[in-house]
Amino acid sequence: MDLDDEKLKSPPKIKPLDVSVVNRIAAGEIIVTPANAIKEMIENSIDAGSTSIDIVAKDGGLKLLQITDNGHGINKDDLGILCERFTTSKITSYEDLSTIATYGFRGEALASISHISHLTVTTRSKASDCAWRATYLDGKLVPSKGSTSADPRPVAGRNGTQILVEDLFFNVPSRLRAFRSPADEYNRIADVVGRYAIHSEGVAFTCKKHGEAHHSLITTAQASTIDRIRTVYGVAIANELVKVVIAGDKRIGLVGASGYITNANFNAKKSSQPVLFINHRAVTCDPLKRALTQLYSAFLPKGSHSFIYLSLLIAPEKLDVNVHPTKREVRFLHEEEIIQRICDNVQHVLGEVDASRAFKTQSVLVAKSVDSPSPLNNAQKRTYEYNMVRTDAKERKITSMFKQPASKSSASPGTALASVPQSPSDTPGPDDEILSDADAEASESASDQYETVERERVHIRLHSVKQLREDARNDLHKGLTDIFANHIFVGIVDENKRLAAIQRDVKLYLVDYGAVSYEMFYQIGLSDFGNFGVIQLAPALSISSLLKIAVADGDQISEKQESEIARIVDQLTTMRMMLLEYFCVDVTAEGDIKSIPLLLKGYTPSVAKLPMFLYRLGNNVNWSQEKECFEGVLRELAIFYVPESLPMPPPSVLNSSEAPENVLPLEKRRIELKDQIEKCIFPTLRRRLLATKTLLGSVIEVADLPGLYKIFERC
Incomplete structure (x- = not known):
């Protein structure tokens, strides 16, 4: 060897x-x-x-x-x-x-x-x-x-x-x-x-x-815990939080637990790790996370996630924190029993909240949430008529080819009187302007609905407003803006889903005008900030009564809803001076609303949406931060101004020469709204919209002339 x-x-x-x-x-x-x-x-x-x-x-x-x-x-x-x-x-x-x-x-x-x-x-x-x-x-x-x-x-x-x-x-x-x-x-x-x-x-x-x-x-x-959550994770989560308090049990070593979780009204598409503290130490606990995820699956849509913050106090002698180098994980006795106790309490809280939900909601945009207009997901699955092609903008619209129901009287914007400043807000100064042109003038038929008041234009120098305007400019999509600035309105394709056809050069596009008008009204609010016209409500309306319409199911109002209504009324009356000065929302000290802003001359939003507008204004606006507050109010105004989705009348109404009395009011609003969309909203889109990248999915090209020529050549 x-x-x-x-x-x-x-x-x-x-x-x-x-x-x-x-x-x-x-x-x-x-x-x-x-x-x-x-x-x-x-x-x-x-x-x-x-x-x-x-x-x-x-x-x-x-x-x-x-x-x-x-x-x-x-x-x-x-x-x-x-x-x-x-x-x-x-x-x-x-x-x-x-x-x-x-x-x-x-x-x-x-x-x-x-x-x-x-x-x-x-x-x-x-x-x-x-x-x-x-x-x-x-x-x-x-x-x-x-x-x-x-x-x-x-x-x-x-x-x-x-x-x-x-x-x-x-x-x-x-x-x-x-x-x-x-x-x-x-x-x-x-x-x-x-x-x-x-x-x-x-x-x-x-x-x-x-x-x-x-x-x-x-x-x-x-700052309170809810205020801290609002600051760190946003207003959307903070507005949907419910408190969880879990009593202790000496037998299993649980001293107690508390925290905040989101109810079934909130769901996020992105999963996040629960904010979990055990004996005031930030840790992870995979068994608890899996149990809570499975519990929430019964309350949330598939693929949605919740926000959870829990603080557990466990007897120190039943806890071992020295099991991981970073102390990220801990081990404690009676783990399964403690997790079961937590899940039982969370399920009870979610069940109570879910049973008390009785809110009448109204869809403002075709796709997802009204807070963030999203693309029309099913637009590409639809079949469209390509044989109706206009070659001249002066020719009749596509809607004139369909039979319209007869009506004995023309539509009227309502009983409210709108007033506009003598120096109109559609001529912004160089420091205030973020949009491309002035507002559209009112049609002759509606000219007697307005009166001019002696009020000079106020130039806004607020840093927060300038930041919001800069954000709008930075999100500009030039190609999409060019399409709207030079488009020809073809006609409304689907009133219920708020789809319209427009033409740009030799291309035909399908537009989700709910999402597009939402962005336009938000930008109008930014451009005319502090210089809106006024829609007077005569007589003044009780905010409390309007909120009861928004939250009540029939005539039943729970104590929790009464408390929520009182809180919103108190919030709006507290902020009434700011709302009046910057947004022309006139709220009295007694809790009545006397006026709302006029964003677009010639177009009147549905007053039926006013209860939900006030409800969302009280719940979705961060009143403590100036920039977030202004943006929140402007976005709620934009949602309020988005044309509502109206169902098509039954065939008996479409085929009859006179509409029944019980269908006539809705049919009058439908005719009025279609007229305002064609003659007011889409012309204003040409002059005022800076199309943002978020609208890319709301405009779909359905045909172009060169492509059709190639198809015919192959035939």
Whole structure:
């Protein structure tokens, strides 16, 4: 046997890894992404009694990650071992782990960060006369740039601690290459900050990208949980939240649970991880998530998802938080029983909410939600008549080829009197204009419906309005705008689904005029902001009575609905001065509405939609933020102005010379609406619409002359 064979048979020698390798491996297990680092530092700041936490990130936190708090700080004497592994002030013995009630306890967070970045800590306690700054690398104090001493140095600073992490993973290039983009990493950081901002009552949070003036997240210390959810996740979720409170059970170790979940009125197409806290620690619990997802499937459409925020308190002796390097997962006794208890309570709450829903809703757009007009999904499945081709705009419309029911009297816009400013809003100044041309003039038949009032045009200089106008410009689609600016109206194809045909050059298009008019009225609201005409309601109408029409099922009004109505009336009366000044919505202190804005001369929205308009105005507008408030009111006005979908009359009415009395009012509105769509709305689209990218799916090309020639040539 030679020497080489002997080496192959002998086992390799076991030797300890170098300490630097051990520390770097441990750091890679605990700090996986910049979001993990910020989570650990947020928990340390909250443990320090902070009431204000500010976070700044550069290049997704890989280049710079800074967190500043106003907690109790760190003593100068402790800075020497601050970043050594397993140095902590939270526990003294292993038995303490069974009753741990703080976020951090192992002393690994800052140690791990110092092994994979350049770490600087600036801190000041209340007893200290100044702040102290220390720089760390591989868990040890090192001299800062331009200095020869590694000792902490005195600097000016406020009470609390600031931790600056630079060049994260600079010595782990394989980890750096795994990150996709700084934007994705920043979104993960913002998600972590948002979760703790929701849960941490009494703590203010800010989060922004380095170098940017505005913050992507701001919450105040006084904000309620619902206000925090509204700030982080949006108004749509906050408006549909219901509170969940679960009583404790000593037998299974459940101290109690509470939170907020969305009811069956809200559903999102994108799945999101539930915001789950166990003993105030952000964690994941896959069994609980699966159980809640299965529970919601009975209340939501297929493929839809909910928003869930739950905070569980479990007896510390029945909980093991030390099972995952990042403390992302926890294990606790009686898991199945606790999950069953939670699901039973959530199902009970959802069942009560679902049973009390009795809202009469009205579809404003053909496709999905009225809040975001969407493409006509089934337009391509329809069969269209291609043999009706107009070659001259002066020729008769397609609608004239169908037999119309007779009516003894012409339609009238209603009893309301509309007034317009002497300096009309259809001549905006250069600073206010976002649209291409002036509003359409009223037809001669409706000219006696209006009167001119002595009111000069107000030039709006509000920054929020200018931002909204800029957003509209940035979303412009030039090709689609050109189609509408040069189109020829062919005719209404389907009144129920709000489809119309238009022609541009040698191409024929099918248009969802519900979605298109929604965008046009929103843009008119932006252009004429603060300078609307007025539609007077005579006599004034009770908002409370109108809201009862919106929410009641017959004559039955529940106590919850009465409370909701009172809340909306109080909200609208509180904001009445702003509504009158900027939107010409005249609400009295007694809770009556006297006027609504006139967006388009010659077109009158259906007053039957007024109850739902007021209901949505009270529920869907973020009244606390100026920009969001203005946008919300303008979008609700646009929804109110969108032509309603009217059913076709029965064949007996279409074939008879006189309409029955019970069908006549609806038929008069149908004739009036068709006339206004053709003579007012579509001409205004030519002059005022800046078609946005969101309308691409609402305009479908159905025929073009060159293509038809090619087909005929092959025949």
